Amino acid sequence: MSTHSPHSTTAPPPGHDEHAGHHPDAADHPPETRRPWTVLALMLAAQVMVVLDVSVVNVALPSIATDLHLSSSSYQWLISAYVLLSGGFLLLGGRVADLFDRRRVFLTGLTLFTAGSLTAGFADTALTLIASRGAQGAGAALLTPAAMSIVMATYSGRQRATALAMWGTVASMGIAAGVLFGGILTTAFDWRAVFFINVPIGVAVAAGVLVKVRLAPTRAAGRRQLDVSGAVLLVTGLLTLVYAVESTTSHGWTAPHTLVAAGLAAILMTGFVANERKVESPIVPPATWRIRSLVSASTVMAGVTGAVVGAIFLSSLYLQQVLGSSALITGLQFLPLAAFITVSAAAASKALPHVGAKKLIAVGLVIATAGALVLSFVDSDPSYLSDVLPGFALLGLGVGPMFVAISVAAMSDVAPEQSGLASGLMMTGHEIGAALGVAALTAVAGDLTTAAGITSGSHHAFLAVAIGLVALLIPTFLLPAHDPDHTPAGHGHGHGH
Template sequence: MSHAPAHHGHPVEHQEDEGPRRPWALLAVALAAQILVVLDISVVNTALPTIGQSLHLAGGDLQWLVTAYLMMSGGGLLLGGRVSDLLSRRGVFLTGLGLFTAASLVSGFAETGTQLVVARAVQGLSAALLTPSALSLITTTYSGAQRRAALALWGAVGSLGVAAGVLVGGAITTWTSWQFVFWVNGPVGLVALFVGRRVIAREKTTVPARSAFDVPGAATVIAGLAALVHTLGNTGTYGWWSVRTLAGLGASAVLLVTFLIVEQRAARPLFPPHVWKLRPLVSGTTVMLGVTGILVGTVFLASIFMQTVMGFSALRTGLAFLPFALAITAGTVVARHLLAHVTPRVLAAAGMVLVAGASALLSTASAGSQYAVDLLPGLAGLGLGVGMVFVPVSVTSMSGIPDTHAGVASGFLMTGHEIGAALGVAVLSAVAGTAGSLATADGAVHGFSRGLLGAAVIAVAVAVLALVRMPATRATAGVHLH
């Protein structure tokens, strides 16, 4: 990792690099923890059929193994960001990592679907503590070129981990058993805990009052997001205009409006009012939500298409996503170099346009499609575009955030990532479900096509938003020139 910082010889970069250099060990621990969190977004996708058979789960219940994690992690990130600002970042990080590791081990020992869903929810809540504390540790420890390199790597992990999770899940499920999909987190988490206790410096903090955490705000936003994701996930079963769907959407709206009211009246709101005025953070989070939704939703639909229509095994499906993951990596490399020459919003918009074109290309797949000819070009283009978007969003969103609000800002950004993942699966699956059942080969063909067309439309909308709302300031190697 010592080679990660890029040096382009610009005078402003030398000026910003005058801060003390810090060891890369803390970054390694933070990235290891984030890899565990991000992998768990998609690692169960290729294992779902096996888990369903083992635990005798109905097809409609399988989604909870994914959404329970995403709902709790996405909704809890708001509170997790606040906790990491008010308490010791080191303590919050290590606590979150310990809980995540324990919940992963419990998931592997689950004997019923209910036990596994509960364990997945605990994983999500611990991830909500882990992610913002890890990112705030990075942003408050490193500066200059080190911070730029660290944030670029963070962005790469965020996008690459989702695609890599499908490969890891497919390989583990094929070679061992579905339980090891969760157990593999154990040794990695324990090593990260051991190293983290040694390399993360202790902080002096005071114990804040209970009211400082805004628990009512956290509870209402988690409940509102959970109701929204659950309702969207069930539209394929009950339809968009059923009483159940409309009631669920109404309940979600009421809870989210209640959250906004609670925030206005709270003595210490979950988000300080001025956070909403930070344009780079708010716009970057919105773009993060959109691009992650397309990424995770496409991985979900493509996994079903490959296994149901093309007859791929879990392992072969995972291997089919390897070029996709490599394309995301290439996109991050390209983005880091282009940030020295174009504005973040132009780069993000260009990446989203590429995502839209690739999604439209993928939507032309048919029952007789061949992987190399009909899927690989679209997956490669989509991966390249996603990588190009994640870097400018990750680097610019945290620009100008004071250390005292680094946790809440990172929680805001990563909320976009997690909620985007949950909504991406729910929305694109719902769109796909209007063309047929994803459980049948014929329905999966038409559903995949319609879902990817929906992704293309969403990508165009996000590209316009990025071009209009993201920072127009020229950047050098990912840093604003003021």
């Protein structure tokens, strides 16, 4: 999900592992020096908030809709605003964390995220809530790379390996834990609690960081090397694209409203491409786009994440509005999906050296497609055990191996010194895929404000998921047959350390 899903264990965000070894404060302690785990605990506490907030609103959606009179399009913007801004600014956030003081960047991101959470908790209109979600996402884009950079600079040797494994575990549990946590908070208090809970955590983490994390010397001439124009063009282009997709629901595919938004999105994205060729330090160096394995794997990552996050978004509405599950029960009903993803990912890690990433992805796509087809056949009088659970099982069994294998396939032609940037690009694909997936499936589903609309909409949307997963076989076939020698089997975060 990210969704920060199991793939998020791949590698540190942009540019971190290639710099971490020679950060000034990393050199202050010899490799054998053990450092207290306090800094890791603080960074993980912040990252848990970021990861949970991708999916924590899913279960709260019906309650929010009742209070704030949401339309179908507002539903998807509550998810999309967060993942679009976190994904769109992630590469810039990684660059900022490399060029400036990591602690200051982390605290800036944390403050923005916490303030966004507080505003979201008090929101009394859909627009305020969506804008607050966007602020949370922008904060996450600064916070996450800086947190990873602090972890890499603080720990070394075996401690660093343990820290990265812990980081990966937090990422893996993200989606399902968010849905469950959202269900518990919404049931015990109300939907506003899913946002307010971040405020005391954010304040406590900030206080801890001020005491425990030292300032690092600022790198010179950093300001001139930031491609802010590229990041702004990318984010505004993506927001406009999602708006164009969403407006097909209310205005139709050929309405002037939709066509103007689509045209503007095309102009902004073209501007982004032109900008990247012209600036001195582009967000993504042009040569990166020529690495076929990375581009193909990132495309598959975006598609798979879009399918999974979209499926969770639709299913959480279906379980509550059609099956009548409470918010807490809905959270619990997602646990089998998380379990199947986790177990199949672990099995895939063992099988990877023998089978290869390309075959694992292809098999995973076929199994996940079967899961989407099962979910497309649920009707207005369903049972969770006989109709929904088998679909969740197949979806999870297909998705788990893909997240492991995509991480490895992406790195097969990437030099170790480029691994930070490459993983950052893949994480960006993950976030943007989530936003576009939710927007596209909402457009396909149509009216999600009534039980009848959700039932017929889910049928069409899950069919679209199945077709989309089959289409991902095309970029999968473009992946190289070999896996990288420098990546330990089953671990995406081995390169570059």
